[in-house]
Amino acid sequence: MQIKDCCYTLIVITALSSPSFHSQARNCIKGKPCGNGCIAKQKTCRIDGQTSTAPSSQANESVIRRTVLRLPKVYQITADEAYARKAPDSPVSTGYYKQGQRVFVYTTADGWARISNMQPEEWLELSKLQPVHPKTK
Numbered sequence: 001m002q003i004k005d006c007c008y009t010l011i012v013i014t015a016l017s018s019p020s021f022h023s024q025a026r027n028c029i030k031g032k033p034c035g036n037g038c039i040a041k042q043k044t045c046r047i048d049g050q051t052s053t054a055p056s057s058q059a060n061e062s063v064i065r066r067t068v069l070r071l072p073k074v075y076q077i078t079a080d081e082a083y084a085r086k087a088p089d090s091p092v093s094t095g096y097y098k099q100g101q102r103v104f105v106y107t108t109a110d111g112w113a114r115i116s117n118m119q120p121e122e123w124l125e126l127s128k129l130q131p132v133h134p135k136t137k
Contacts, residue, residue, distance in 0.1 A: 072104035075113065079128035088112035088123050095122055102132060 028038035034045035077097050084095035088110060097103065107114040108126055116122040 070106075072106045072117070074132040075103055075105045075129040076132050077101045077103070077124075077128060078130045082124050082128040084115065084122040084124050086121060086123070090123075094120065097124070103129070105129065 031038040031040045031043075032045070034043075035047035039045060077099050080099050082097045083093040084097065086092050086094055103113075103115045103124065104117070105113040105115055106117055111126050112123045113126045113129055114121060114123055
C-alpha cells in the first residue's frame with residue numbers, strides 16, 4: 001500500500017507543478033485565461049496554439065487618418081462698437097469691441113461669428129465684421 005500511495009502523491013505533485021496547469025487555472029475576474037494573463041470573455045485567445053486561424057489581409061494594412069486643422073480667420077470690426085454675447089440668442093453681453101479691432105473667427109452660424117476658442121464662448125454679429133485679407137508678396 002505504501003508504494004501505491006507514494007505513486008499517487010508523486011503524480012499529484014507533478015500535475016500541480018506543471019506550468020500549463022497554472023496558466024489554465026488562472027482566476028480571471030472579468031475575463032478568461034489566455035497565456036500568462038487574462039483577456040475579455042468575447043475575445044479569442046491566440047497564445048499557446050489554441051487558435052490557428054489565418055490572419056486577415058486587412059490586419060497588416062495601416063490606417064492613416066489626417067486631421068484637418070482649421071485655423072481661425074482674421075476679421076476686423078467695421079461698426080463703431082460691437083458687443084459680444086454668450087450665445088447668438090443671448091441678451092447677455094460678455095465683451096465690448098471698438099471699430100478697427102481685429103478678432104479671430106472660429107465658426108460662423110446664422111449671421112453670428114464665434115470669436116472665442118475656449119470657454120466661455122463669445123459671439124459677435126457677422127454683419128459688424130469684415131474679413132482681413134493677408135498681404136501678398
